[in-house]
Amino acid sequence: MPDAPFAALFDMDGVIVDNTDFHINAWLQFAQHKGIPLTRDQYIDHINGRVSADAMAYVFQRPIEPGELIVLTEEKEAIYRELYRPHLQPAPGLITLLEALKARNVPTAVGTSAPMSNVHFTLDGLLLRPYFDTVVDASLVKHGKPHPEIYLKAAEKVGVEPARCVVFEDAFAGIQAGLRAGMAVIAVATTLTRNELAGSGASLIVDDFIGLTVDAIREVVNKTVH
Numbered sequence: 216m217p218d219a220p221f222a223a224l225f226d227m228d229g230v231i232v233d234n235t236d237f238h239i240n241a242w243l244q245f246a247q248h249k250g251i252p253l254t255r256d257q258y259i260d261h262i263n264g265r266v267s268a269d270a271m272a273y274v275f276q277r278p279i280e281p282g283e284l285i286v287l288t289e290e291k292e293a294i295y296r297e298l299y300r301p302h303l304q305p306a307p308g309l310i311t312l313l314e315a316l317k318a319r320n321v322p323t324a325v326g327t328s329a330p331m332s333n334v335h336f337t338l339d340g341l342l343l344r345p346y347f348d349t350v351v352d353a354s355l356v357k358h359g360k361p362h363p364e365i366y367l368k369a370a371e372k373v374g375v376e377p378a379r380c381v382v383f384e385d386a387f388a389g390i391q392a393g394l395r396a397g398m399a400v401i402a403v404a405t406t407l408t409r410n411e412l413a414g415s416g417a418s419l420i421v422d423d424f425i426g427l428t429v430d431a432i433r434e435v436v437n438k439t440v441h
């Protein structure tokens with residue numbers, strides 16, 4: 216019997232690249248320029264993995280109208296890109312895994328809360344675009360993570376039912392989004408520790424992609440009870 220098909224959906228920040236410290240420093244610098252106090256813990260609880268509209272509304276404690284949101288987002292992301300650019304590199308083992316997925320014809324997608332400018336910076340900066348069949352970024356959804364829309368849209372675009380998708384995530388908001396989409400979740404312990412991720416609902420926790428095989432991922436999808 217042929218292997219049942221599945222799709223692999225990758226979060227970007229904290230998963231494709233291990234860049235959370237750079238996002239944290241960028242947010243802290245940005246908030247400081249605006250005279251707003253912000254801590255690392257507040258970042259983890261309210262900003263990590265969320266779309267800019269939600270993150271900015273939290274930082275400024277008010278809804279941000281669309282024009283202002285574009286300006287503020289690019290202000291923050293320009294700081295982030297300057298900080299991270301000299302360190303830009305794919306997560307350990309990622310390219311080997313992406314090549315293995317491609318060789319086995321497993322559909323792949325990126326599902327990220329990031330704006331298109333950061334998707335370009337990361338995926339094109341690292342020449343990763345050809346490894347993914349589709350990308351869903353913040354501009355394509357109404358609701359950011361933890362709402363499941365980003366991952367549901369990614370599943371639809373690759374043509375695989377949610378129950379046959381696995382999501383790679385590092386953030387609580389993203390793990391929730393994957394679970395609420397009815398998908399299996401593999402947590403990557405970059406931003407949070409294995410202990411912090413233990414009760415998150417993820418089926419498997421990995422440190423990075425080294426040694427992770429297509430068959431092991433398929434097993435996670437097969438075994439996840441929805």
Ligand SMILES: O=P(O)(O)OC[C@H]1O[C@@H](O)[C@H](O)[C@@H](O)[C@@H]1O
Nearest residue numbers: 227228238263264265327328329
């Ligand atoms: O790629 P992800 O994890 O969905 O999230 C992207 C967002 O992740 C947040 O942690 C960053 O602070 C944002 O600036 C970024 O846009």
